[in-house]
Amino acid sequence: MTTTTKTLLLLALAGLGSGLALNSGLVDATNASDLFVFLPLGAVFFGLFLLSKLLEKETAAFDREREAALAAADAAAVRTPALRAAGQEAAAVEERELLYR
Numbered sequence: 001m002t003t004t005t006k007t008l009l010l011l012a013l014a015g016l017g018s019g020l021a022l023n024s025g026l027v028d029a030t031n032a033s034d035l036f037v038f039l040p041l042g043a044v045f046f047g048l049f050l051l052s053k054l055l056e057k058e059t060a061a062f063d064r065e066r067e068a069a070l071a072a073a074d075a076a077a078v079r080t081p082a083l084r085a086a087g088q089e090a091a092a093v094e095e096r097e098l099l100y101r
Contacts, residue, residue: 002056008049015042 001009019039022029029035 001053005049005052005056008045008052012042012046012049015039015045017042 015038019036019042021027022035023039
C-alpha cells in the first residue's frame with residue numbers, strides 16, 4: 001500500500017470508529033451535534049480508500065508503460081538526429097520549389 005492509501009484507511013477507520021461510538025450512545029454528545037459528521041466522513045474516506053486500492057495496480061502499470069515509451073522515444077531521438085536534419089532540409093527545398101512555381 002502506498003502512503004495515500006494508508007492515510008485514507010487511517011482516516012476512514014478513525015471516522016467510522018468515532019462515528020459509531022457517537023451514534024451508538026457510548027459517548028454522550030447531546031450538546032455537540034456537529035460531531036455526528038464523523039460517521040459519514042468515515043464512510044467517504046473508506047470509499048476513497050477502496051477506489052485508490054483498486055486503481056493502485058493500474059497506475060503503477062501506466063507509469064511503467066509511460067516510462068518505457070519515453071525511453072524508446074529518447075533512444076530514437078538520439079539515433080536519428082542527422083535524418084531529421086536531412087528531412088527538414090528536404091522539406092525546405094520542396095517548399096521553395098512550391099513557392100517559385
